[in-house]
Amino acid sequence: MKISKSFIPTLKEVPADAVIPSHILMLRSGMVRMLSAGIYSFLPLGYKVIKKISNIINEEMVAIGGQEFLLPALNPREIWEETGRVEAFGDTMFHLKNRDYVLAPTHEEIMTFHAKGTMKSYKDMPQIWYQIQTKFRNEARPRSGIIRGRQFLMKDAYSFDSTWEGLDESYAKHYKAYQNIFDRCGIEYFVVGASSGAMGGSKSEEFMVKSDAGEDTVAHCKSCGYAANVEVAQSVIEPIKRNGESKENFEISTPNIHSIDELCEFLKIDERETAKSRVYIFDKKPILVLMSGNDEVNETKLESILGGEVRPAHPEELVEITGAEAGSIGPIDFKNSIIADNRLKDGNNFYSGANKTDFHIGGIDLKRDVENIEYSDLRTIESGEECTRCGKTLDVFKAIELGHIFKLGTKYSEAMGANFLNENGQANPIIMGSYGIGLDRVLACFIEQNYDDKGIVWKGPLAPFDIQILGLNMKKEIVEITSNEIYELLKNEGYDVLFDDRRDAKPGFKFNDAELIGIPIQVVISEKNIKENIVEIKIRQTGEKVLIEKDKLLEKLKELAK
């Protein structure tokens, strides 16, 4: 491809709206352009990489028996009502204004619809169906370039099995396929146990990339490899020991004290002597959640314990329920159910809110003073805590979710009546799994992991071209002739070559553009060198330069490819 005839609009300056490296570099290298918040056009260079990613995915999906579909993005809303997911997705789903259609955010329902009509016998299974297609989600706040968009490319696969063992196998095949895909793409990732959330199902794992631009938080143990989304992560926390004789409850005036830190400062006590109260609404009823000190409530854990969605109570509700404002709420005389974190189990001599604004109570003995209290693991874990598996230190950091695999079970097949007959002629719901990869995110994450101060550093199969030729002064006949000659030579050898043949660009301009686009190998042709029958090879990643006789170029390139 000759640059003079290509549309690769590089930018010298950093666009004002871009913040994270992958976004900046994709815009600057002419791979993508934004159309609207969270909606991007792929330009030829960017789309070339996307196609390389999808080829790898296709190969690995076919290798596990996957069959490729292409489903409509435009769906009748009715079918989403069958599984209750119009409500579950809520505002995240796009609805059309002039017809009862929605834009599909995923395709469990549609795949189940097709399975329902055709897979009537256990003999029809297992099946793996997948597609690479555009998904739509009305994200409240798109961010980080293509990492979180309202429209994005997803490979979504679905497995259909007649037995639970079959589901385990299908799941394991996808797990392996995902490892192959991300390994081949050259991405550094790790796998974490995750919450299935509203997708439903029994088990799910996420393929993650460590990144400050991530929106998930994960815990990872370097020592034993334990990794989990903080939504479900656990750590070793001993319950706080009982502290001497329990005192009588006593009330203290604590004017304008709202936080645990302020309370500790005011009373000169340690945060572990306090019990923080949070009121949530579950099933329209209030529930008091009691945490030690500044420990944060993990709402995902709370929801899975209660078996449904919760939301924090509004300030007005707090007053109505407890008689006090936030900051002065506590377990003593709380009228509704109470659930406390394991760390507080049976503890005594705690300070907590008095359910009277600007008052706290001391000498609280949870065993003595609070009836009907339940204990559970409710904490959000923090960096530095101990791993439950090996006792070593856990790291907690941000990560981007590249892929997510779910054992769905029969949630969708039951809801939609997708049944098959087993060996005994009995009707059973099909057992399903679903498996997703964000293609845009694979691209963005690769760049997040492979760039320097000059631009992108491509390597491996995702590189949009193998080699970039720079003809330094194309107005010189010898340079023009030789660089064209080498361009044809390399093309005939099967290399995918980008040839900077622009006549009006100065060498510095070409060098900078080449570093920005980041093709792994540059072949530089200058008047000075070519007069001595020499060309220069430059490795993008290391900056290493090799001068070599023109005739030995192919040989050297083959050597470098090893």
Add this chain to the structure above:
RNA sequence: CGGAACGUGGCGCAGUCCGGUAGCGUACACGGCUGGGGGCCGUGUGGUCGCGGGUUCAAAUCCCGCCGUUCCGACCA
């Protein structure tokens, strides 16, 4: 959805406080020079100052409303 900032040629920005000729850099076109790290000189093209309303003799500038974009937070199958 809560908080904050921004919106001026393709891109990056100044001008707005204190109303009075719409500017700089870059890109682009043409001519010339230059040719190993985004070069130089000259001549040009290109803008409803986000949109609507109001105040005023006069609005990019002041006031009101809306829209868009970004960041922090909430949410995120």
